[in-house]
Amino acid sequence: MHDIRAIRENPAAFDAGLARRGLPGMSAELLAADAARRANILAAETAQAAQNVASKEAGSAKSAGNAAEFERLRGLVGEKKAEIALLNDAASVEDARLRDMLMRIPNLPMAEVPVGADETGNVEVRRWGTPRLMDFAPREHFEIAGVKPGMDFATAAKLSGARFVVLKGAVARLQRALAQMMLDVHTSEHGLTETWAPVLVKDDAMEGTDKLPKFAEDSYQTTNGWWLIPTSEVTLTYSVAGDILDAGALPIRMTAHSQCFRSEAGSAGKDTSGMLRQHQFEKVEMVSITTPETSLAEHDRMTRCAEAILERLGLPYRTIVLCTGDMGFGATKTHDLEVWLPGQNTYREISSVSVCGDFQARRMNARFKVPGGKPEFVHTLNGSGLAVGRCLIAVVENGQQADGSVDLPAALYPYLGGKTRISAAGALE
């Protein structure tokens, strides 16, 4: 959420930031709402002050036994009360209107983010690994002979419908191995704290991490009002909501492996085959809470943490910086990691690492303080480290052999009981 005071002080800069995102200026409208809101507050508080005075006087009159004066003041208070009720209603309407407007405006990009309208404006920053030469036509993950027995879309459809999958045997084991490996690397080598949190959360948590109000249709809600998290960014980030953290405790670095749920509204027809885009998937998420001074360096660090997983698995990837038009709602800068998928003959997103500045912190009132100083909003960052399902796809597509078997990365052997490949018949061996 944006700071209305900052907008008040420099509306032109705010509109310029929106323009870089390809959005029209909104400061005039915001400032009008802000002025209306403040006028209402002033009127309501003035009336309130008058009522408080009259109440006090009424008390004195009563204890002095002056019944007539008491009755007069009682009447006055009654009038004020009615007046205040109206003014307060108006004030809270204006306040809610302004807040809702602010909540729906995306974060502004950092100065260094390239300007662009859509994904064609993204800029590649580095590339790692070389796609393996295959002397056969590479297959997509769901077409590989060794994978097919363990990836059952028919049963998933029976259970849940489209965009779900049932994994079995070697493939299920492989997904578990990947998640375990990621958590182990992040905790023991990258210094993140392993965390396990609910996947059902309240409105506040979704709002604080900017999934609401604007993107309600992208997530699922239970009949009693809980939301199923679209990513554990929600739980990890919101864990510091309302806190005033000791500056010495920062950065806080967390990681979690969780189920994620997305309605994929608006994705109809996209990636309909295979398990690239599912309503329920597994992800290992990374979240950092930092000071404003360190957040940009932390962004690069977090990007490296995600890249390290791909490198360990020997998966070719490229890292891009998203342009202003392609960034997510809460981000000020985003790196996407795209992994090589031979079956699609292209790079596909497997991780997105964003620095959100104080955008989420302001929404959820998460602050830090140096001893003796004033509380200040923290900066928040989040990134996939990695999307486990997509990583599974990348591993089998890149490791596929002409005969339909799959060679697995050595980094996973310890997590697979020493097994090294999936046979063309689908057996781990």
Added chain:
RNA sequence: GGAGAGGUGGCAGAGUGGUCGAAUGCGGCGGUCUCGAAAACCGUUGUCGGUUUGCGCCGACCCAGGGUUCGAAUCCCUGUCUCUCCGCCA
């Protein structure tokens, strides 16, 4: 699911209708003392919003939201969270 108890400032803990943003203790900060420190003593110490050039002034906040009352931390209702006991349960 049933029964009961409770949510007050950084912490502990008073306050059960008015002058209470809230006693007291601890902690924090500043000072006196000291070569320095400790102890002791003195002072000070919440957040948010509005308004003002500024001093300041005003408003809100004792879990949240409603209500009663001239007036609510205090009374009533609802919600929520915590604790205890019972039941159920992976």
